[in-house]
Amino acid sequence: MTDQTVDVLIIGAGASGAAMAWSLAETKMHIVCLEQGPLMNPLTYPSASMDWEQQAAGEMNTNPNVRSLPSDYPINEDESPIKIANFNAVGGGTILYAGHFPRFHPSDFRVNSLDGVADDWPIDYAALAPFYAENERMTGVAGAPGDPAYPTDNATRVPPLPLGQSGEVLAKGFNKLGWHWWPSDTAIITEEYDGRAPCINLGACGTGCAQGAKGSSDVTYWPQALRAGVELRTRCRVREITVGDDGMATGAIYYDGDGKEQRINAHVVIMACNGVGTPRLLLNSKSAQFPDGLANSSGLVGKNLMFHPYAMIQGVFDEELDGYMGPHKAIRSQEFYETDADRGFVRGYTLEIQRGMAPVRTAMTGLRHKRVRWGEDHHDDYRRMFKHMTGMVAVCEDLPEAHNQVALDPVLKDRDGIPAPKISYTLSDNSKRMMDHAVGKATEILKAAGATDVISEAPLMWGGWHLMGTARMGKNPETSVVNEWGRSHGVKNLFIVDGSIFTTSAGVNPTNTIQALALYVADQMKSRLATLFD
Amino acid sequence: MNTQSAITDDELQTLAALANVIIPPSPVYAVPGAGDLDICKGIAAGARRAERLQRALGELNALADAAHGGLFQTLSVSEKMAVAEQFQNQHASSAGLIEALTMQAYYRDVRVMASLGMDARPPFPEGYKPPEGDWSLLDPVRRRAPLFRKAD
Numbered sequence: 001m002t003d004q005t006v007d008v009l010i011i012g013a014g015a016s017g018a019a020m021a022w023s024l025a026e027t028k029m030h031i032v033c034l035e036q037g038p039l040m041n042p043l044t045y046p047s048a049s050m051d052w053e054q055q056a057a058g059e060m061n062t063n064p065n066v067r068s069l070p071s072d073y074p075i076n077e078d079e080s081p082i083k084i085a086n087f088n089a090v091g092g093g094t095i096l097y098a099g100h101f102p103r104f105h106p107s108d109f110r111v112n113s114l115d116g117v118a119d120d121w122p123i124d125y126a127a128l129a130p131f132y133a134e135n136e137r138m139t140g141v142a143g144a145p146g147d148p149a150y151p152t153d154n155a156t157r158v159p160p161l162p163l164g165q166s167g168e169v170l171a172k173g174f175n176k177l178g179w180h181w182w183p184s185d186t187a188i189i190t191e192e193y194d195g196r197a198p199c200i201n202l203g204a205c206g207t208g209c210a211q212g213a214k215g216s217s218d219v220t221y222w223p224q225a226l227r228a229g230v231e232l233r234t235r236c237r238v239r240e241i242t243v244g245d246d247g248m249a250t251g252a253i254y255y256d257g258d259g260k261e262q263r264i265n266a267h268v269v270i271m272a273c274n275g276v277g278t279p280r281l282l283l284n285s286k287s288a289q290f291p292d293g294l295a296n297s298s299g300l301v302g303k304n305l306m307f308h309p310y311a312m313i314q315g316v317f318d319e320e321l322d323g324y325m326g327p328h329k330a331i332r333s334q335e336f337y338e339t340d341a342d343r344g345f346v347r348g349y350t351l352e353i354q355r356g357m358a359p360v361r362t363a364m365t366g367l368r369h370k371r372v373r374w375g376e377d378h379h380d381d382y383r384r385m386f387k388h389m390t391g392m393v394a395v396c397e398d399l400p401e402a403h404n405q406v407a408l409d410p411v412l413k414d415r416d417g418i419p420a421p422k423i424s425y426t427l428s429d430n431s432k433r434m435m436d437h438a439v440g441k442a443t444e445i446l447k448a449a450g451a452t453d454v455i456s457e458a459p460l461m462w463g464g465w466h467l468m469g470t471a472r473m474g475k476n477p478e479t480s481v482v483n484e485w486g487r488s489h490g491v492k493n494l495f496i497v498d499g500s501i502f503t504t505s506a507g508v509n510p511t512n513t514i515q516a517l518a519l520y521v522a523d524q525m526k527s528r529l530a531t532l533f534d
Numbered sequence: 535m536n537t538q539s540a541i542t543d544d545e546l547q548t549l550a551a552l553a554n555v556i557i558p559p560s561p562v563y564a565v566p567g568a569g570d571l572d573i574c575k576g577i578a579a580g581a582r583r584a585e586r587l588q589r590a591l592g593e594l595n596a597l598a599d600a601a602h603g604g605l606f607q608t609l610s611v612s613e614k615m616a617v618a619e620q621f622q623n624q625h626a627s628s629a630g631l632i633e634a635l636t637m638q639a640y641y642r643d644v645r646v647m648a649s650l651g652m653d654a655r656p657p658f659p660e661g662y663k664p665p666e667g668d669w670s671l672l673d674p675v676r677r678r679a680p681l682f683r684k685a686d
Binding site for chain 1: 555556557558560562563565576580582615618622633634635637638639640641642647650651652655656657658659660661662663664665666667668669671672674675676678679680681682683684685
C-alpha cells in the first residue's frame, strides 16, 4: 500500500467529476481523480463494426449486470421495476447517453411552494443560470433560441440537429393539435466546435460516439482538465472514505488496476459517483464515529431515490421515414410539463421525439409487441415497420419518497469484495397516472400525424438512466445530506456533486443540471477557500 | 466481429433449423433464411455465454424428442413449427435469447441489408444524411405565449 497526500481527491470521472476537475484546476491545487473504469478509445466504439447492435445488447449494454465488464459493479435490482443504466469509464454515463441537454425550468426548484409536494431546492434557477451557460459552452449544444417553454436564456448553441422526415411528420401532428414542440437542446455538435468534428448522423449515439461529436465528458472537460494539471487515475475502485479523529475525511482506500490496495490522503474529498455509487460508497464508509455510514447523521443517505419513469410510444406510418439515420433525438414537447390539477397528477413530463430505429431494434420492438412474427410472415411484418416507425418517450418527473432507496446488499459483492448496492423502488400512483396521461397524449399526436398503428410500454424497464436524490441538498441537516453548496452537513471537507444531491428530479434529462451544479459547487468552493471548513 | 463459437456441429444444426423457423428464406425479397450457415455461425458466436445457448438448444431438442422422438432438425416443417411454439411457451427466456441473437446476426448480413435498401456497411465512418426537414413548421410555435410557470 502506498501513501500519498493531495489537496483534492475527486472520486468518479463522469459528468460531474469531469466538470468539477476542470473548474478546480485553475486553483493549481494538486487534484487527483480516481475512476474505476478505463479511458475509452472512440475508434473502438461499436458503430465502426457491422455487429454494432449486438455489442449494444452485450458489452456496451446500458445495464451493468448485463454488461458485466471488469469496471462494473453488480447491482441487486430485483426489487425495482426499473433497472439501472450507467457506464463506468472516464465520461461515465455520458459515454452512452443520448445527449439530451435541457435545463431545468424555474418552477422545478420550487416544487413545494408551487404544488405542495416534496421540497423546494435551497437554490434557484437564477443561481444555476450562469453555470448552465458555462456548461453548454464547454460541451457544445445544438438547439434553437426562443423556446416559449423556457425563460430567455444565455446559452451558446450551434444549429439544431436535422428535423428529418420523422421530425416533419410529428411536427405536423403537434401543429394540428396546437401543441408545443421545439428542437431539442442536444449535446451533439452540428458544426465543428472546439476542435471536435460535427455529427455525421451515425444513429448509434447510445453506444458511444466514434465521431466525437457527442459531448461526453471524456471529450469535453477531461482533455482540458488534464492539460491544466489534474491527475486522472483509471481502473481504481474506491472501497471507503477514511476519516480522522476530528471527524474530517482524510482520503480514501482503493484498489488499483492490479487489485492492490492503495491509500490516498486528501484535504478535500469530492464524491462524483452518481446517485447509486455515491450512497453505496458513503454507506460502505462506516467507522466508530460514523456507524451508519459517512455523512449520514440525517439517515437520508441512499433514501429518496428518484428515476425518471419513462413511457415509450411509437407509431407505424405508411410513408418511409428516417429509420436508422441520424441521432435518436430531434425535437421535444413540453406541452404537459407544468402542473395542471385537471390532469389528475402533480408536476409533468417532457415528450422526447425519437427519430427512428436501427434494423435489429426494429425487429426486437416488433417481436416484443407481437407486430413481427416468427415464420413465413416475418418478412412482411418486419418491412411494415422498418423505416416506417417514429415516436417518442415521456420523461416523467419522479417525486422523492424515502422508501425508494439504495442500500447495501447483505450478500452481493463486486470483484474486489466491496458490498454491492441494492435498489428498492416502487412507482408512485402519481407517476403511474402521469405515464398513463403521457401514453394517451402521445397516441393522439401520433394519430394526428398519420400513424396507422401505435405501440407503447410504460414504464420502460431498462430506462433507469437518471439516478437522483440519494444524498439530497438542503439547508436543514436533519432533512438533507449536503448544504446549499454541496458540502456534507456532518463532514466539512466532504462534498458531493453528482445527481444524488438533487432535491427533486424535474421532468427533463439531468446531465446539464448535474454538471451546472458541479460547476456551481466548484465556484462556491473557490470563493470560500479561506473558510471552506468553517 | 467474432464468428467463433463453442457449440458443436450437431448443436449448430439444431440452431440452424430453429433459425430458419424464426426467419425462413424469402424468394420474394431475395434473402436467405436465418439458418444460412454464415448467419447461423454469427448467431452462435454472438452468445456471450455459450453454455446458455447450449442449454437452450438442449431444451428445444428435449421438446422435439418428447413429441416426435428425434432431434429438432430431423422434424418436418409442421412439426418444427409446433415444437418451436411450445419452446416459446415453455422456455420463454431461452427462446428469447435465441430470438435476440438471431435478429442481431440476421439484420447485419450484407444480403439482408441490401434487400432492405441499406448500404452494407457499419455506420462509422461514413455516417448518413437524413434530410434537414422543413423548419418553417416551427413558426406557429414561435408565436406562442410563454408556457413556463414563473417561480417567484
